[in-house]
Amino acid sequence: MEQSKNTHRHFIIYKPYGYLSQFYTNAKKEQKKKFLGDLYDFPENAMAIGRLDEKSEGLLLITTDGKMSDVVNGQKVDxxxxxxxxxxxxxxxxxxxxxxxxxxxxxxxxxxxxxxxxxxxxxxxxxxxxxxxxxxxxxxxxxxxxxxxxxxxxxxxxxxxxxxxxxxxxxxxxxGDIHLNKMNIGDVIEVENLEF
Structure with missing residues (x-):
């Protein structure tokens, strides 16, 4: 039986001010920094598509599909x-x-x-x-x-x-065509796919 083509998981989040666009590191406690994993229990192999610096906020896309980041950067998505x-x-x-x-x-x-x-x-x-x-x-x-x-x-x-x-x-x-809309700071929405 053919496996489902989309076994990856995708998320749209409103990254708050003061959070790093990355997941936990071994130095988390020493750094006293806030990471994306503090917002939601993301899958183990989740990654951010692009980054927002610590002082920036807003739309951040998270995926378990490593090729998705290449698509966004390679196609010069707005x-x-x-x-x-x-x-x-x-x-x-x-x-x-x-x-x-x-x-x-x-x-x-x-x-x-x-x-x-x-x-x-x-x-x-x-x-x-x-x-x-x-x-x-x-x-x-x-x-x-x-x-x-x-x-x-x-x-x-x-x-x-x-x-x-x-x-x-x-x-x-x-x-691309994915908008922040009326999301609140810290919101995490899981979506079926990310299309660009």
Whole structure:
């Protein structure tokens, strides 16, 4: 009898602020860090497709299928981020993000690929983050959407800083056609498959 083609398991999660995009390590207790396994009892061979750094939040895909990560990275699947930045971001800065900016990556200068970027007209309705973000007494903030299909380490944060608007909060809202929607921080949803 033929075995089912899809014996892998797949999950969509809302990674909270302060969590690493990895699973337990032997040094977990010494590190006093929070890992994905603190959110849910994932299968033993689960892995994150791409990463979000410790201070970033939002959509993260987990799978037991190692080929899935290659598909997402190899096909240059779009990833959309909402970044709350320090200051009222200008059209000139948005245009700079679209064209590509120079950032540091592994000790060398790197020009980011052109991308889609626009200022959000209204603030997104995200759940309150565990660590408070500074309030408007310290000056205005604004939100920008960036849609990339590359993913260097801390790229979005480096990009907004490069145009003069450091990121205060960063939330990934979409990978391909998979959206964060109205998930709450820490939610884990198991799905039958991930399609890109």
């Amino acid at each position: 990833k959309e981020y909402y970044a709350q930045v320090n200051g009222d971001i200008t059209l000139e800065a948005i245009e700079g993000l679209k064209r590509g900016v120079e950032i540091g990556f592994k000790g060398i200068k790197y020009i980011t690929q052109s991308c889609k970027a626009f200022k959000l007209e209204t603030d997104p309705d995200f759940p309150t983050r565990s660590k408070k973000i500074r309030d408007d007494r310290h000056g205005p903030t604004s939100w920008v959407s960036l849609i990339l299909n590359e993913g260097k380490y801390r790229q979005v944060r480096k990009m907004t800083s490069a145009v003069g608007y450091p990121t205060l909060r960063l939330v990934r809202v979409r990978v």
